[in-house]
Amino acid sequence: MDTFMIRVGPKGDLYKELQKCKYFSERRVTTYVASLARAFIYCHGKHVIHRDIKPENLLIGSQIQEIYRAYGYFLKKDYVIKEKHL
Amino acid sequence: MAIIVDHENPPPYEDDSSNSERSFQHPEAISQLVNLNQTVYENPNQGTFRVLDEMKTKSYSFDTDKDTNIYNGNTSYLVTCTTSDIDDDLCKAAELLYGSTYYGLEIDLWSLGCVFAELLTSKPLFPGTSDVDQLSRAVSVLGNINEETWPGCSKLSDYGSISFGNVENPSGLEPCMPNCYPNEVSLVQKRPTTMELLQDKYFREEHLPVPISQLRVPLTRNGQDQDSPGGHNEMGSDYDLEEFSTLNITTTVLIYLNRSI
Numbered sequence: 001m002d003t004f005m006i007r008v009g010p011k012g013d014l015y016k017e018l019q020k021c022k023y024f025s026e027r028r029v030t031t032y033v034a035s036l037a038r039a040f041i042y043c044h045g046k047h048v049i050h051r052d053i054k055p056e057n058l059l060i061g062s063q064i065q066e067i068y069r070a071y072g073y074f075l076k077k078d079y080v081i082k083e084k085h086l
Numbered sequence: 087m088a089i090i091v092d093h094e095n096p097p098p099y100e101d102d103s104s105n106s107e108r109s110f111q112h113p114e115a116i117s118q119l120v121n122l123n124q125t126v127y128e129n130p131n132q133g134t135f136r137v138l139d140e141m142k143t144k145s146y147s148f149d150t151d152k153d154t155n156i157y158n159g160n161t162s163y164l165v166t167c168t169t170s171d172i173d174d175d176l177c178k179a180a181e182l183l184y185g186s187t188y189y190g191l192e193i194d195l196w197s198l199g200c201v202f203a204e205l206l207t208s209k210p211l212f213p214g215t216s217d218v219d220q221l222s223r224a225v226s227v228l229g230n231i232n233e234e235t236w237p238g239c240s241k242l243s244d245y246g247s248i249s250f251g252n253v254e255n256p257s258g259l260e261p262c263m264p265n266c267y268p269n270e271v272s273l274v275q276k277r278p279t280t281m282e283l284l285q286d287k288y289f290r291e292e293h294l295p296v297p298i299s300q301l302r303v304p305l306t307r308n309g310q311d312q313d314s315p316g317g318h319n320e321m322g323s324d325y326d327l328e329e330f331s332t333l334n335i336t337t338t339v340l341i342y343l344n345r346s347i
Contacts, residue, residue, distance in 0.1 A: 014201075018204075032205060033198065033205070034284060036198055037280050038284065044191045044280065050197075051193065053177055054200075
């Protein structure tokens with residue numbers, strides 16, 4: 001049994017939000033992508049690859065924030081990360 | 087509150103490990119990572135489809151982040167694992183679709199390009215029903231994948247068993263991204279590192295509601311309009327990584343995954 005301790009965004013994931021809204025404005029999309037790119041700088045700087053980036057795995061915070069959800073494994077040198085620290 | 091996510095165990099996945107010195111065999115397909123001293127395939131720092139770009143064929147992969155990748159050109163990752171929901175992932179990089187177990191940071195940036203296109207158009211960029219179907223759609227849009235356009239691709243695990251008819255005239259990305267501005271299509275075509283991506287003029291124009299340095303800063307008000315957060319906080323540096331450690335997420339849940347490690 002593998003247990004993940006993660007923090008979740010209260011507004012659900014990006015895929016469901018897109019389905020609910022039908023479409024996102026350009027400003028909103030740009031904000032999400034820029035935030036993700038900044039998150040990559042952090043993760044990749046620590047030699048962590050997500051490997052499963054897709055809208056279903058991106059959570060929206062109470063403000064315009066995203067964190068990665070548990071699906072897919074983070075890989076870091078020598079072991080699998082069981083707890084995410086974003 | 088405890089949430090139980092009961093994933094059905096995927097069937098065992100037989101990796102081609104003939105090129106690796108060590109092989110990890112676990113019944114439950116535990117993810118393992120081995121840092122190799124030499125890479126058999128393309129240098130991950132070069133990113134995928136680099137030559138495609140040089141041959142004026144449109145490519146849409148984002149390059150790896152050179153500034154933060156401390157691995158040398160001969161280093162890559164060996165991963166032996168099974169990924170759940172494998173047919174559900176429409177943002178997989180081409181080397182993963184070819185079953186490769188050697189790849190680098192650039193696969194996340196490939197996925198980011200797919201996510202960007204999907205958020206703008208409300209539909210997946212390559213809506214394949216399987217890995218092979220996704221590849222065939224990518225080939226018809228971007229052009230053929232061969233040793234001429236992508237040196238080293240023939241060494242990808244499943245390259246020898248997947249073949250497509252020759253594509254004389256790839257359609258390009260524009261039909262895949264209708265009602266998008268040329269600079270948005272161009273962004274998906276480009277091959278930037280993560281920092282180069284953020285410095286693209288696209289992100290410096292009026293598209294962002296706040297400057298990049300203010301992203302993820304708590305707002306002074308929590309308005310309903312997600313498009314106009316109206317933040318006024320000032321942060322000194324565009325790349326102040328310190329702020330990434332101050333996420334203000336208030337809810338924590340336990341998720342039990344019915345998988346063994």
